[in-house]
Amino acid sequence: MDDDKGFISLDCGLSPSESPYTDPVTGLIFSSDADFIQSGKRGEVGDDESYTYKQFKDLRYFPDGVRNCYNLTVNKAISYLIRAGFSYGNYDGLNISPRFHMHIGPNMWTSVVVGSESYREIIYMSKSNLLQICLVKTGETIPMISTLELRPLRNDSYMTQFGPLDLIFRRTYTSDTFGYIRYPDDVLDRIWDRYNWFETDVNTTLNVTSFNPFAVPDAVSRSGITPRNSSSPLFFYASPKEKSGKINVYFHFADIQVLKAYDTREFDILLDGTVIRKAYTPKVLQSETIYNISPQKCINSCDLDLVQTQRSTLPPLINAIEAFDVLEFPYAETNQNDVTAMKNIEAIYGLNMISWQGDPCVPEVLKWEGLKCSYTNKSISPRIISLNLNWNDLMDPLPKVFHDREKNGLKLTINGNHKLCADASCKKNNQKYVLPVITSTASVLVIIAVLILILVFKKKKSTQVQHELPNGRSINRQTKRFTYSEVVAFTDNFERVLGEGGFGIVYHGSLNGTQPIAVKLLSQSSVQGYKEFKAEVELLLRVHHVNLVSLVGYCDEEGHLALIYEYAPNGDLKQHLSGERGGSPLKWSSRLKIAIETAQGLEYLQTGCKPPMVHRDVKTTNILLDEHFHAKLADFGLSRSFPIGGEAHVSTAVAGTPGYLDPE
Numbered sequence: 001m002d003d004d005k006g007f008i009s010l011d012c013g014l015s016p017s018e019s020p021y022t023d024p025v026t027g028l029i030f031s032s033d034a035d036f037i038q039s040g041k042r043g044e045v046g047d048d049e050s051y052t053y054k055q056f057k058d059l060r061y062f063p064d065g066v067r068n069c070y071n072l073t074v075n076k077a078i079s080y081l082i083r084a085g086f087s088y089g090n091y092d093g094l095n096i097s098p099r100f101h102m103h104i105g106p107n108m109w110t111s112v113v114v115g116s117e118s119y120r121e122i123i124y125m126s127k128s129n130l131l132q133i134c135l136v137k138t139g140e141t142i143p144m145i146s147t148l149e150l151r152p153l154r155n156d157s158y159m160t161q162f163g164p165l166d167l168i169f170r171r172t173y174t175s176d177t178f179g180y181i182r183y184p185d186d187v188l189d190r191i192w193d194r195y196n197w198f199e200t201d202v203n204t205t206l207n208v209t210s211f212n213p214f215a216v217p218d219a220v221s222r223s224g225i226t227p228r229n230s231s232s233p234l235f236f237y238a239s240p241k242e243k244s245g246k247i248n249v250y251f252h253f254a255d256i257q258v259l260k261a262y263d264t265r266e267f268d269i270l271l272d273g274t275v276i277r278k279a280y281t282p283k284v285l286q287s288e289t290i291y292n293i294s295p296q297k298c299i300n301s302c303d304l305d306l307v308q309t310q311r312s313t314l315p316p317l318i319n320a321i322e323a324f325d326v327l328e329f330p331y332a333e334t335n336q337n338d339v340t341a342m343k344n345i346e347a348i349y350g351l352n353m354i355s356w357q358g359d360p361c362v363p364e365v366l367k368w369e370g371l372k373c374s375y376t377n378k379s380i381s382p383r384i385i386s387l388n389l390n391w392n393d394l395m396d397p398l399p400k401v402f403h404d405r406e407k408n409g410l411k412l413t414i415n416g417n418h419k420l421c422a423d424a425s426c427k428k429n430n431q432k433y434v435l436p437v438i439t440s441t442a443s444v445l446v447i448i449a450v451l452i453l454i455l456v457f458k459k460k461k462s463t464q465v466q467h468e469l470p471n472g473r474s475i476n477r478q479t480k481r482f483t484y485s486e487v488v489a490f491t492d493n494f495e496r497v498l499g500e501g502g503f504g505i506v507y508h509g510s511l512n513g514t515q516p517i518a519v520k521l522l523s524q525s526s527v528q529g530y531k532e533f534k535a536e537v538e539l540l541l542r543v544h545h546v547n548l549v550s551l552v553g554y555c556d557e558e559g560h561l562a563l564i565y566e567y568a569p570n571g572d573l574k575q576h577l578s579g580e581r582g583g584s585p586l587k588w589s590s591r592l593k594i595a596i597e598t599a600q601g602l603e604y605l606q607t608g609c610k611p612p613m614v615h616r617d618v619k620t621t622n623i624l625l626d627e628h629f630h631a632k633l634a635d636f637g638l639s640r641s642f643p644i645g646g647e648a649h650v651s652t653a654v655a656g657t658p659g660y661l662d663p664e
């Protein structure tokens with residue numbers, strides 16, 4: 001990786017012992033791809049083959065598996081020019097051109113037929129920091145690749161909000177058709193084809209400036225064409241790869257001719273008959289780019305016309321054109337939390353399954369071996385609901401990541417792994433813990449317990465005023481109930497994970513774009529989770545206290561269950577005691593204040609409610625901190641009423657997390 005520019009330049013199949021090297025033509029640093037892919041074999045083109053760039057000498061081919069993927073770390077907020085290069089060179093002696101597909105994440109990018117040197121290029125903004133570029137076998141031939149290159153772009157240049165841009169052509173118009181223009185002439189390392197359109201050539205030796213985000217290179221802007229017949233328009237065309245595809249076209253202009261005082265150059269720019277700029281005048285010795293904002297649908301091809309206006313004394317002039325297919329990437333990636341869990345499982349056991357590449361669930365025909373996924377629709381991230389690891393010779397102990405995912409609805413099958421112990425009791429007792437973290441946590445919980453005893457004792461000696469609150473067994477429908485589509489919108493399609501609760505994942509969201517919220521989405525396969533969901537809603541509908549987390553609303557729609565809370569921007573107490581959030585450690589005065597406020601919340605549940613409530617799962621992860629570090633007790637799914645008066649039944653079922661017993 002060329003760090004100062006953010007370039008990623010991989011020579012696929014290059015031996016790590018020869019990596020990195022400086023390309024003699026471009027001066028760019030290329031590295032081996034070995035650290036970015038777990039499969040494939042190295043190959044070389046024949047000695048009698050010639051090649052333009054050193055990268056086309058080596059290649060990586062993929063005889064095993066259907067989908068083989070590169071894993072690249074990128075910035076998800078940035079558009080990248082992604083370029084894959086291919087040169088067959090009869091490396092296998094079969095003299096048969098490989099045919100295959102390329103995918104980006106779960107979506108198909110392009111079909112490839114490899115012959116002599118060629119590139120496929122796309123401009124794409126990733127939705128996560130992990131970018132997967134995959135070669136997918138579609139027939140009898142074996143996929144292969146020579147080079148993979150990523151170049152970051154400014155987000156205010158090429159428009160990707162309607163979809164990724166797949167390059168049709170990038171041409172600079174000149175009579176000198178030898179070679180390409182790319183880095184270092186183009187600081188973004190776009191590859192410009194020198195193209196002779198058999199019109200009148202114009203050029204200059206003067207510098208042409210570029211102040212716009214497209215940064216058109218000087219070598220491109222210093223040449224151009226005008227029509228042979230000065231009264232005629234300039235005609236071009238662009239053909240999308242699909243018969244009825246949509247395209248974006250970028251026209252690059254700079255007037256490089258010396259104009260006389262009475263000269264005027266003015267023309268209309270038309271895309272398939274639609275005027276996208278009327279009466280346009282190029283700037284003298286300054287590059288400017290004109291493009292269509294909305295994609296233009298084309299039937300077979302689109303005409304690109306520059307038509308002189310009546311008042312113009314000079315014909316149209318153009319320097320370069322880029323044309324792109326606007327692609328649809330319909331499939332959402334698998335839920336990122338699930339993907340992370342699967343990657344952890346793979347790493348812990350060193351699993352080397354050839355099918356475990358690319359997106360785990362999408363497309364469904366390429367789903368990872370042993371997985372079952374839950375699909376809603378294409379635009380909503382699928383969830384992993386079942387994992388079958390039978391007969392994989394796994395060794396004990398079964399790691400925490402398995403138990404965590406089982407709590408959130410994952411069905412795990414591990415038959416035939418005779419050396420594996422799935423019970424938590426099998427874990428060895430010689431684990432080492434960080435003493436300061438345990439001491440801090442224990443101290444806070446002891447303080448809370450003592451304060452509860454004091455508050456309850458005081459409360460029993462004083463005259464109490466009880467408030468009768470609704471105690472129905474069904475969810476109160478008067479509280480704000482949201483639809484599942486609203487929940488998806490609040491969370492931006494569950495983009496940001498805050499953490500995992502007892503029976504669901506907690507996401508960050510925004511209500512009406514102003515109020516931050518936390519959304520706990522219940523696992524659809526958890527029966528116990530539904531009981532806790534119902535218990536938590538019922539309790540929060542009838543209790544209100546400054547030290548209890550507030551319920552904003554809930555969702556109960558066709559199996560989708562979600563609780564929507566006020567957001568606690570300072571996380572939970574455990575994060576601060578353990579140092580997970582960084583920053584300065586909590587002062588003892590702050591810890592004492594948090595303990596007192598937590599005790600006040602518990603005291604309200606146990607003495608201020610009728611019937612009284614016992615939380616049953618008090619721990620530092622369930623003590624949230626707002627923007628002023630005020631404590632908010634959360635996670636009431638295990639809370640239960642306990643009897644008063646003449647009622648006789650008391651539940652003795654063990655629940656919650658070891659470490660807290662109600663002082664009663």
